Amino acid sequence: MVVIHGGTILTVTDGIIEGGSILVGDDGKIAEVFRSHTEVPGAMVMDAAGKYVVPGFVDAHTHLGICNLEVGEIGEDENEMTNPATPACRAIDAVYIWDSGFADALAGGVTTVFTGPGSGNVIGGQSITMKTAGTDIEKMVLQNPAGLKTASGENPKRVYKGKNQLPSTRMGTAKVLREALLKARDYKERRAGAEPPAMDLDMEVLCRVLDREIPLRMHSHRADDMITMIRIRDEFGIRMVIEHGTDSARIRESLSKAGVAVITGPLLDVSPKVETASSSFNTPHLLHEAGVLTAIMTDHPVIPIESLRLEAAIAAYEGGAGEQEALEFITINPAKILGLEDRIGSLAKGKDADVVIWSGHPFKASSIAEKTFVNGRLVSEVKA
Amino acid sequence: MIRIAAQYLFDGHQMLHDALVTVDGPRVVSVEAGQTKVSADYAAAWVTPGFIDLDSGIGLKEESLGFEGNDLNEATDAVTPEMQAIDGISPYDSSLRKSLMGGVTTALVMPGSSNVVGGRGAIVHMTGATANDMSIRAPFGVKFSLGNDPKQAHGQKRTPMTRMGNAFLIRDVLTKAQEYKEKKKEYNMKYEALLPLLAGEDVAFFQALRADDIMTAVRLAEEFHLRYVVTGAFDADLVTDQLRDRHATVAFGPIIMSRGADEIKRLHPENAAALLRSGVRTAIIAGHPNYPAKYLRISLGLLVGRGIAAETALEAVTSVPAGILGLEDYGQVRPGFIADLALFRGEPWEPEGVVEHTFIGGNEVYTAS
Numbered sequence: 180m181v182v183i184h185g186g187t188i189l190t191v192t193d194g195i196i197e198g199g200s201i202l203v204g205d206d207g208k209i210a211e212v213f214r215s216h217t218e219v220p221g222a223m224v225m226d227a228a229g230k231y232v233v234p235g236f237v238d239a240h241t242h243l244g245i246c247n248l249e250v251g252e253i254g255e256d257e258n259e260m261t262n263p264a265t266p267a268c269r270a271i272d273a274v275y276i277w278d279s280g281f282a283d284a285l286a287g288g289v290t291t292v293f294t295g296p297g298s299g300n301v302i303g304g305q306s307i308t309m310k311t312a313g314t315d316i317e318k319m320v321l322q323n324p325a326g327l328k329t330a331s332g333e334n335p336k337r338v339y340k341g342k343n344q345l346p347s348t349r350m351g352t353a354k355v356l357r358e359a360l361l362k363a364r365d366y367k368e369r370r371a372g373a374e375p376p377a378m379d380l381d382m383e384v385l386c387r388v389l390d391r392e393i394p395l396r397m398h399s400h401r402a403d404d405m406i407t408m409i410r411i412r413d414e415f416g417i418r419m420v421i422e423h424g425t426d427s428a429r430i431r432e433s434l435s436k437a438g439v440a441v442i443t444g445p446l447l448d449v450s451p452k453v454e455t456a457s458s459s460f461n462t463p464h465l466l467h468e469a470g471v472l473t474a475i476m477t478d479h480p481v482i483p484i485e486s487l488r489l490e491a492a493i494a495a496y497e498g499g500a501g502e503q504e505a506l507e508f509i510t511i512n513p514a515k516i517l518g519l520e521d522r523i524g525s526l527a528k529g530k531d532a533d534v535v536i537w538s539g540h541p542f543k544a545s546s547i548a549e550k551t552f553v554n555g556r557l558v559s560e561v562k563a
Numbered sequence: 564m565i566r567i568a569a570q571y572l573f574d575g576h577q578m579l580h581d582a583l584v585t586v587d588g589p590r591v592v593s594v595e596a597g598q599t600k601v602s603a604d605y606a607a608a609w610v611t612p613g614f615i616d617l618d619s620g621i622g623l624k625e626e627s628l629g630f631e632g633n634d635l636n637e638a639t640d641a642v643t644p645e646m647q648a649i650d651g652i653s654p655y656d657s658s659l660r661k662s663l664m665g666g667v668t669t670a671l672v673m674p675g676s677s678n679v680v681g682g683r684g685a686i687v688h689m690t691g692a693t694a695n696d697m698s699i700r701a702p703f704g705v706k707f708s709l710g711n712d713p714k715q716a717h718g719q720k721r722t723p724m725t726r727m728g729n730a731f732l733i734r735d736v737l738t739k740a741q742e743y744k745e746k747k748k749e750y751n752m753k754y755e756a757l758l759p760l761l762a763g764e765d766v767a768f769f770q771a772l773r774a775d776d777i778m779t780a781v782r783l784a785e786e787f788h789l790r791y792v793v794t795g796a797f798d799a800d801l802v803t804d805q806l807r808d809r810h811a812t813v814a815f816g817p818i819i820m821s822r823g824a825d826e827i828k829r830l831h832p833e834n835a836a837a838l839l840r841s842g843v844r845t846a847i848i849a850g851h852p853n854y855p856a857k858y859l860r861i862s863l864g865l866l867v868g869r870g871i872a873a874e875t876a877l878e879a880v881t882s883v884p885a886g887i888l889g890l891e892d893y894g895q896v897r898p899g900f901i902a903d904l905a906l907f908r909g910e911p912w913e914p915e916g917v918v919e920h921t922f923i924g925g926n927e928v929y930t931a932s
Binding site for chain 1: 854
């Protein structure tokens with residue numbers, strides 16, 4: 180058992196506690212959050228006086244480990260661009276857990292990520308959610324598959340236009356997705372019948388989408404792309420999360436009505452494409468105000484993963500969100516989007532002990548994540 | 564006359580408390596510290612000189628566009644000293660206005676790093692209806708590039724394919740320009756563009772990331788007696804003794820960028836902090852468009868968090884780059900200096916220290932809504 184004493188505890192879901200204590204059990208869970216200083220006999224004491232105690236951040240859209248740092252092209256395994264629809268591709272087969280990006284994540288207080296295929300294909304493949312500390316991917320993974328990566332807009336049509344292949348337009352992209360889902364619907368019916376078809380790995384995962392077991396994680400920047408993709412969602416009664424949502428502010432009422440969550444970002448970059456022109460740190464707050472469940476992503480390595488907190492900080496002070504709301508964008512909200520709000524995303528009794536002791540408020544650029552715990556284990560330490 | 568009251572004023576070198584800055588026309592006319600009970604036109608928690616970004620692609624690589632807005636690299640030839648950034652700068656790049664929102668008022672815009680000799684830069688303000696209006700001094704600076712970028716851009720078609728090729732091309736063109744200078748024959752635009760540099764009237768900016776490339780830049784600059792700056796310089800902390808002994812100047816950055824390639828693998832704020840501590844003359848750059856110039860200020864926070872004094876971090880984006888560019892009346896808030904100013908809500912290097920007003924030459928060019 181470890182007890183963390185003192186400091187400013189940002190619980191996220193139960194206010195800010197000054198001078199309390201957090202007890203971490205041997206099972207790697209938070210055994211108790213005490214609102215005042217509480218001695219626990221037998222527990223190892225960790226002094227956090229003058230520090231900030233914060234839940235591990237959750238980055239709900241990254242390519243961590245699947246797009247490796249330091250080695251260039253040779254380490255890029257996120258886009259199987261030999262076919263515009265590759266639902267059977269699995270991120271778990273390509274995530275390199277010894278990539279130095281994982282250490283960056285811990286140094287930036289990020290303890291859970293959603294990572295997986297990129298947006299080169301209309302259907303990219305199966306993503307995973309995982310903790311950022313560990314030496315065994317099977318033990319690090321929380322959800323596999325966590326969702327099926329799909330993409331709309333400029334990327335897939337640019338990739339396949341270059342190969343003189345479908346899709347070279349937005350119409351083509353919608354066709355590829357719709358056709359895959361229709362085929363899967365047919366496959367599913369035949370699978371239940373007297374003469375089941377031969378096993379098809381692509382179809383099998385699409386059936387899990389049709390069964391609402393996993394959502395489509397839909398890369399979409401332009402407002403019309405989002406509307407198109409929600410149209411397809413509703414045609415099939417499937418689940419969908421919007422990724423990027425760069426132009427989502429202008430359709431925030433529609434998104435709210437559609438009950439779709441949006442993971443905004445990357446924000447700390449120079450808008451690289453026509454479809455990202457309206458990129459703004461105001462977007463997350465505007466979505467939140469409209470009732471849309473909203474998170475912020477780095478899209479690592481587009482923005483280095485350790486900068487997730489800086490994006491949230493700018494959204495807080497410049498984008499109108501304020502500190503609490505912006506903190507939720509990188510903790511409890513992405514946890515909810517992933518369906519993991521009972522395990523991660525805040526400091527509360529019974530949750531995974533993913534706890535970070537910061538030298539100052541994590542929204543200060545000058546603050547350092549001095550101690551990072553994942554599942555109650557101290558996995559990263561920086562001398563401030 | 565405009566009077567600006569600052570709880571904290573960074574004047575380019577040191578911090579003053581409760582300062583009153585008076586601006587008349589384009590210049591600062593007085594700075595008085597310890598003025599607590601004065602009425603002023605503006606009151607700000609923090610005031611600094613407008614930031615100066617020493618090697619930027621702003622305006623040359625326009626935001627939210629593909630090839631239509633990308634004029635960084637004339638990569639049809641690896642040696643293009645005759646290119647001028649001023650001819651490619653778009654005053655409509657939305658990043659310019661965003662820069663003002665981050666307190667950046669001035670940049671040395673330089674061609675990109677695809678060519679071993681990219682062309683000449685332009686020192687510009689972040690406002691102006693045309694590139695001419697933006698310009699403070701152009702052409703200024705010659706961009707050179709070492710390492711992988713030129714190899715990658717040209718190696719399949721022409722020299723350079725190797726680091727040896729990079730150095731050869733630079734040495735070759737400077738040797739020929741030197742010869743051209745001594746016995747002018749028929750007009751040559753490439754060599755003409757290099758004459759101010761050979762005469763010591765211009766400055767070479769060598770983009771070099773790896774330590775060996777940094778030292779190649781130093782070797783070439785010394786061979787031809789050039790005034791020079793090494794930009795990017797992610798490995799500079801490995802060669803601080805060598806750089807300090809030679810009085811070299813470094814423009815380090817961006818500080819926030821993924822280590823996506825082999826040459827970038829040692830990019831870490833800690834290494835930038837080590838460089839600043841070493842005493843090598845160092846400016847910090849945003850590296851726009853790899854990192855947005857608007858948030859140059861926040862990248863400084865990562866250095867402050869690693870023990871670099873706020874004054875040192877702020878100097879690296881104000882008086883140090885002004886000195887490197889030879890802009891004698893920029894980069895400081897002192898009587899007689901150009902009134903390029905940024906007014907912040909809090910500490911300029913923290914996300915919370917949002918910019919509230921930005922001035923260029925005494926004109927308010929940005930106001931937070």
